[in-house]
Amino acid sequence: MNKRDVNTAHSGQPGLGNRELSRRQFLAGLSTAAKGSLIVLSVPAILTACRQADESTGTPASEQTGDTAASPQYRILNEALATELDAISARIVPTDDTPGAREAGSVRFMDVVLADGRQDQLATIELGVTELNARANSQFGVTLFSALNEAQQIELLTAIESSPFFSTVRYLTVASLFAMPQYGGTGPDVGYNLIGMTHAHAYTPPFGYYDADYAARGE
Amino acid sequence: MAENSAAVTFPSREEVDFVIVGSGAAGGIVAKELSTAGFKVVVLEQGPHLTAADFRHDEWGIEHNFDLMWNARKGHPQTERRDASETAGPAGYGLAYAHNVGGSSIHFSGNFWRLRPIDFIEASVRGTIPGANFVDWPITYDELEPYYTKVDWEIGVSGLQGPWDPPRSRNYPCPPMPIKSSDVLLERAGKALGLNPYPAPVAILSAPHNGRPACIHCGFCNGFGCEANAKSSSLVAMIPLALASGNCELRTSCTVSRVNTNDAGRVNEVVYWDAAGEEQAQLAKAVVLCANGAETPRLLLLSASAQHPDGLANGSGMVGKNLMFNGYSAAIGLFEHPVNAYKSIPATRVIHDFYELDPALGFYGGGGIDGRHPHRGLPMGTALSAGLFGGASWGSDFKRSMTQEFTHTAAFDGHTTSLPQETNNVTLDPDVKDKFGRPAIRSTYKDHPDDIATMKFFMERSLELMDAAGAIQKIGFYPENGQQGSVHLLGTCRMGNDPATSVVDKFNRSHDVPNLFMVDGSSMVTSSRGQPTMTIMALAFRAADNIIQFARRGEI
Numbered sequence: 068m069n070k071r072d073v074n075t076a077h078s079g080q081p082g083l084g085n086r087e088l089s090r091r092q093f094l095a096g097l098s099t100a101a102k103g104s105l106i107v108l109s110v111p112a113i114l115t116a117c118r119q120a121d122e123s124t125g126t127p128a129s130e131q132t133g134d135t136a137a138s139p140q141y142r143i144l145n146e147a148l149a150t151e152l153d154a155i156s157a158r159i160v161p162t163d164d165t166p167g168a169r170e171a172g173s174v175r176f177m178d179v180v181l182a183d184g185r186q187d188q189l190a191t192i193e194l195g196v197t198e199l200n201a202r203a204n205s206q207f208g209v210t211l212f213s214a215l216n217e218a219q220q221i222e223l224l225t226a227i228e229s230s231p232f233f234s235t236v237r238y239l240t241v242a243s244l245f246a247m248p249q250y251g252g253t254g255p256d257v258g259y260n261l262i263g264m265t266h267a268h269a270y271t272p273p274f275g276y277y278d279a280d281y282a283a284r285g286e
Numbered sequence: 287m288a289e290n291s292a293a294v295t296f297p298s299r300e301e302v303d304f305v306i307v308g309s310g311a312a313g314g315i316v317a318k319e320l321s322t323a324g325f326k327v328v329v330l331e332q333g334p335h336l337t338a339a340d341f342r343h344d345e346w347g348i349e350h351n352f353d354l355m356w357n358a359r360k361g362h363p364q365t366e367r368r369d370a371s372e373t374a375g376p377a378g379y380g381l382a383y384a385h386n387v388g389g390s391s392i393h394f395s396g397n398f399w400r401l402r403p404i405d406f407i408e409a410s411v412r413g414t415i416p417g418a419n420f421v422d423w424p425i426t427y428d429e430l431e432p433y434y435t436k437v438d439w440e441i442g443v444s445g446l447q448g449p450w451d452p453p454r455s456r457n458y459p460c461p462p463m464p465i466k467s468s469d470v471l472l473e474r475a476g477k478a479l480g481l482n483p484y485p486a487p488v489a490i491l492s493a494p495h496n497g498r499p500a501c502i503h504c505g506f507c508n509g510f511g512c513e514a515n516a517k518s519s520s521l522v523a524m525i526p527l528a529l530a531s532g533n534c535e536l537r538t539s540c541t542v543s544r545v546n547t548n549d550a551g552r553v554n555e556v557v558y559w560d561a562a563g564e565e566q567a568q569l570a571k572a573v574v575l576c577a578n579g580a581e582t583p584r585l586l587l588l589s590a591s592a593q594h595p596d597g598l599a600n601g602s603g604m605v606g607k608n609l610m611f612n613g614y615s616a617a618i619g620l621f622e623h624p625v626n627a628y629k630s631i632p633a634t635r636v637i638h639d640f641y642e643l644d645p646a647l648g649f650y651g652g653g654g655i656d657g658r659h660p661h662r663g664l665p666m667g668t669a670l671s672a673g674l675f676g677g678a679s680w681g682s683d684f685k686r687s688m689t690q691e692f693t694h695t696a697a698f699d700g701h702t703t704s705l706p707q708e709t710n711n712v713t714l715d716p717d718v719k720d721k722f723g724r725p726a727i728r729s730t731y732k733d734h735p736d737d738i739a740t741m742k743f744f745m746e747r748s749l750e751l752m753d754a755a756g757a758i759q760k761i762g763f764y765p766e767n768g769q770q771g772s773v774h775l776l777g778t779c780r781m782g783n784d785p786a787t788s789v790v791d792k793f794n795r796s797h798d799v800p801n802l803f804m805v806d807g808s809s810m811v812t813s814s815r816g817q818p819t820m821t822i823m824a825l826a827f828r829a830a831d832n833i834i835q836f837a838r839r840g841e842i
Contacts, residue, residue, distance in 0.1 A: 158680070159684070161681065161682050183351075224680075238670060241666070245345055245346070247344050247347070255345075261689070262689050262692045262693075263692055264628065264692065265629075268504060269503060270630060274627075274629040275467030275623070275626035276624045277623065278465055278467045279467075286470075
């Protein structure tokens with residue numbers, strides 16, 4: 068590990084200690100720091116933030132949302148939850164002229180990651196989806212986020228993009244593009260291709276434009 | 287996983303010559319040196335014996351599941367706070383290190399800067415610093431130099447003597463690694479500003495050495511184990527030699543709970559849980575703790591007894607104190623052409639013109655700047671952070687911004703000093719326990735104001751270098767509110783001549799317990815300029831050399 072990596076230079080994440088959030092504020096966002104900042108919260112930190120926001124409502128999330136049996140094709144996600152997570156992840160990394168979250172098997176990755184020792188976080192993910200569906204209903208009169216059109220989905224997600232719930236789903240979606248298939252998705256080649264990585268097992272110089280130029284000039 | 291770690295086995299109820307706790311950067315060296323000198327050695331390592339075949343480009347596993355490290359999810363919580371007035375809360379990153387044979391030397395970046403003569407006498411030269419426990423080392427550069435050279439050749443270091451490098455008795459065994467585009471940008475910028483960039487010394491082989499192959503530039507380096515055995519860890523450079531000696535038994539998945547002492551006040555037994563969770567105890571004539579700057583003091587504190595009520599070897603009260611991390615800063619720049627800094631090793635050039643900052647600045651500090659990839663070359667990490675230059679972090683434009691940040695960026699990273707402070711320390715958490723029931727590590731840490739000022743200074747220099755390098759856009763950062771948690775765990779059993787103010791003597795022997803040695807980052811008196819492992823390894827070779835002489839003379 069390198070303490071200098073901006074990904075891990077996240078001590079003192081704003082908002083993580085904030086226990087005054089109401090349930091209504093859950094999707095409104097803990098802070099704006101996570102968005103567009105150098106700080107990318109680790110999954111455990113984000114999930115902790117979700118749980119804290121959840122605890123602030125005074126009601127356990129499992130009681131708020133109810134438990135539904137996992138779909139046969141997933142280890143922990145039920146069908147309804149998987150459908151909404153699929154819709155959200157497809158807006159985070161859309162499929163266009165290149166593959167997106169759907170081609171990377173993002174939801175299957177989320178299922179494996181949550182089932183792998185993070186089962187206690189499922190209720191908070193469900194809560195986020197429930198809240199998002201409630202917004203879909205109040206703003207557009209449609210009961211499910213997945214049933215909205217693309218522009219409406221983008222509008223709703225933009226409104227919650229600094230929330231811990233969105234950060235978590237974004238985190239898992241983006242990670243799925245690059246994760247080994249053992250974690251449930253189809254990566255990592257989907258991500259490697261998207262990000263412009265020459266994916267070879269070994270490289271030889273020149274590595275980039277400037278060291279090629281350096282050699283050509285005999286520096 | 288190595289099939290059989292034990293080339294020889296020793297009965298636990300018969301004394302061996304040495305028990306070594308920990309097989310990392312220092313422990314691997316001490317094990318090799320003592321066993322090849324003919325002493326019977328048992329090494330207790332809490333992690334598994336992984337090999338190159340176990341190391342893959344699995345970013346989710348390494349970076350997000352922390353496969354190489356223990357944490358709260360695995361039953362090993364830590365707590366942290368900024369000062370003693372606070373109640374410590376769950377640690378974020380914590381005091382982090384790899385749990386496996388070879389310790390953190392398998393996943394380090396391999397930057398092997400020697401200390402310079404000034405590092406050992408800097409307190410005398412600079413004078414006291416308010417709020418800091420800043421003192422000279424009990425040894426000099428000249429005393430350590432032969433052991434730095436031993437590290438170069440026995441561990442395997444690539445490099446080229448730089449303009450201001452301290453004197454060396456022998457050249458590097460391997461030439462410098464080929465320059466990367468990120469470091470071409472740094473080198474050209476540095477020269478334009480009148481600075482002296484030069485090849486970074488690294489514990490990664492540029493050419494075959496000691497039967498190991500050269501680096502294949504795969505890029506999954508810092509944070510990852512080396513699948514080519516080109517990174518010079520103690521796992522590949524030392525442990526095989528120790529096992530081949532026929533005198534070293536390596537017991538893996540063995541977690542030490544305490545070190546016992548006899549009526550004469552000498553250590554005689556190391557108690558541990560074996561891989562099956564059964565409690566075992568190994569008798570020993572002497573014990574060497576190489577468990578790192580967090581676990582070594584923790585183990586000493588856990589080994590308190592009626593004879594040693596404040597912890598073993600803690601007559602000075604300094605066990606766990608003076609914890610140092612090293613500071614850091616960075617500037618990230620966006621460039622016109624592909625940099626592709628994700629390929630090859632982390633850094634190939636370094637600027638050491640700011641090794642000692644001018645006292646006229648009003649604060650103490652120093653360090654170096656090297657060129658890197660902003661996200662350690664990691665594609666997942668880069669995509670997760672995308673948006674640094676205002677690009678989209680999700681949605682249809684996200685794909686373009688992530689590519690730009692992966693292939694067209696370079697980082698100029700500062701690596702800097704931390705001052706020793708007694709108030710920064712490792713203690714036992716009074717409430718939180720690990721899965722074995724041991725009190726958790728509690729770190730108390732607040733960067734000294736001079737450390738913060740130094741990090742800011744280095745960020746500003748890096749930003750100037752970015753301008754000189756022609757960056758289209760740039761951003762800089764440093765932990766302006768101070769660090770919590772680190773991978774550099776230094777100073778917590780400091781070396782010194784005075785038993786009242788230090789834990790070990792100049793030979794790494796406990797002042798209080800004559801057959802107990804502490805050899806790892808905890809011995810360091812000052813922090814280095816941000817790359818301590820070379821010095822930890824040199825100290826290990828030196829300590830082992832002296833331990834062998836003491837043992838042969840019957841002085842242990």
